Amino acid sequence: MANDPIKQFRIEPIVPVEIGGLDLSFTNSSLFMVATVVGASAFLIASTSGRGLVPGRWQSAAEMTYEFVAQTLRDSAGNDGMRFFPFVFSLFMFILVANLWGMIPYFFTVTSHIIITAVLAMAVILTVVFFGFWKHGLGFLKLFVPSGVPGVLLPFIVVIEVLSFLSRPISLSIRLFANMLAGHITLKVFAGFVVSLGSLGVVGVIGAILPVLAIIALTALEFLVAALQAYVFAILTSLYLNDALHPSH
Amino acid sequence: MEAEAAKFIGAGIACIGMGTAGIGLGHIFGNYLAGAIRNPAAADGQFGRLIFGFAVTEAMGIFSLLIALILLFT
Numbered sequence: 001m002a003n004d005p006i007k008q009f010r011i012e013p014i015v016p017v018e019i020g021g022l023d024l025s026f027t028n029s030s031l032f033m034v035a036t037v038v039g040a041s042a043f044l045i046a047s048t049s050g051r052g053l054v055p056g057r058w059q060s061a062a063e064m065t066y067e068f069v070a071q072t073l074r075d076s077a078g079n080d081g082m083r084f085f086p087f088v089f090s091l092f093m094f095i096l097v098a099n100l101w102g103m104i105p106y107f108f109t110v111t112s113h114i115i116i117t118a119v120l121a122m123a124v125i126l127t128v129v130f131f132g133f134w135k136h137g138l139g140f141l142k143l144f145v146p147s148g149v150p151g152v153l154l155p156f157i158v159v160i161e162v163l164s165f166l167s168r169p170i171s172l173s174i175r176l177f178a179n180m181l182a183g184h185i186t187l188k189v190f191a192g193f194v195v196s197l198g199s200l201g202v203v204g205v206i207g208a209i210l211p212v213l214a215i216i217a218l219t220a221l222e223f224l225v226a227a228l229q230a231y232v233f234a235i236l237t238s239l240y241l242n243d244a245l246h247p248s249h
Numbered sequence: 250m251e252a253e254a255a256k257f258i259g260a261g262i263a264c265i266g267m268g269t270a271g272i273g274l275g276h277i278f279g280n281y282l283a284g285a286i287r288n289p290a291a292a293d294g295q296f297g298r299l300i301f302g303f304a305v306t307e308a309m310g311i312f313s314l315l316i317a318l319i320l321l322f323t
Contacts, residue, residue: 006322075297171308178311181318232304235297 005188009112009181029116032101032108039101040093065093072235077242084241087127091120092234099180099226103219111229112180114173121173124237132244143247172236179229183222190215256320263317270310277302 013025047058055063069089073081095111102109110116132140144161145154190211197208281299285292 072297171305174315175304175308175311178315178318182311182314185318228300232300235300236304239301 005185005192008184008188009109011113028108029110029113032098032110033116035101036094036098036110040097043097044093069234072231073238073241076235076238077245081238081241081245084127084238088234088237088241091124091237092230095120095176095233096227096230099230100223102180102184103222103226109180109184111176112184114177117173117177118169120176120233121169124172124240125169128240128244131241132247135244136247140244140247143243147248168240172233176229176233179225183218183225187215187218187222190218260317260320263313263320266313266316267310270306270313273306273309274303277306 011027011029013023013027014031015026017024017026043058044062047062050056050059052059066089069092070082070085073085073088077084098110101107102112132143136142144158144165146157146161149157193211194208194215197204197211200207277299281292281295284295
């Protein structure tokens with residue numbers, strides 16, 4: 001296909017590095033991860049360096065982001081969950097900025113690769129497991145045994161709880177990756193409609209107005225999805241951390 | 250039947266799952282809205298739970314979309 005909707009996700013090395021048979025090249029994915037970290041840091045450092053008592057526009061934006069994530073974490077994991085605030089806030093900012101960089105045409109979307117989101121999800125789940133066992137010892141296993149369940153049902157409930165816990169890293173990583181992937185593919189497919197209709201002459205060009213309007217609407221939707229997925233990742237992280245902090249429910 | 254044709258049919262069938270996930274999402278947002286209109290004061294406090302239910306339900310639709318994409322592009 002001339003305009004392959006998958007081509008935008010291709011990882012290409014920019015600075016080829018190979019150490020001991022391992023391909024450690026600096027790729028376009030690495031470049032945009034660096035851009036994400038630089039963008040998030042620059043936003044937060046530059047906007048809060050003034051430290052005005054009456055915040056300006058940029059400082060308000062940074063403070064609102066901070067307060068938004070802090071409120072999410074406090075609501076779902078309680079006040080002792082605030083010790084994980086740097087972790088959750090970093091995850092939220094990284095995903096949000098990576099998603100928003102990806103919205104610029106010709107830019108690479110870091111979060112549209114499952115390996116990136118899988119690593120983020122594993123970081124969350126391993127934190128939950130290690131912190132849970134470190135804090136509560138074997139009491140952490142109470143997470144899988146809900147109280148007040150009749151004895152006959154208990155074995156089934158335990159199996160279901162274990163399975164649902166095991167599927168968490170999978171669903172956490174696939175949700176983010178598939179949302180970004182599907183959204184960007186949809187944009188490219190509609191853009192392909194415009195190109196192929198435009199080559200049909202005057203009637204085609206008039207007909208191409210419809211997909212152009214659809215692309216505008218989809219781009220707006222994608223901005224919503226980009227922010228929403230970062231929020232969903234942050235809130236699910238908070239809920240899972242709540243399990244590690246208070247396993248008996 | 251050619252394998253290529255079967256792939257496209259399979260991708261189409263996999264997309265039915267997205268429609269059913271859409272039904273579930275409609276239930277979630279519809280019931281949230283019904284509750285929010287009855288008691289608007291309590292609506293904002295439940296927004297986090299709304300998004301949690303949305304995320305967990307949407308995951309099912311996304312899984313079937315993923316199957317469709319794998320069938321189409323690999």
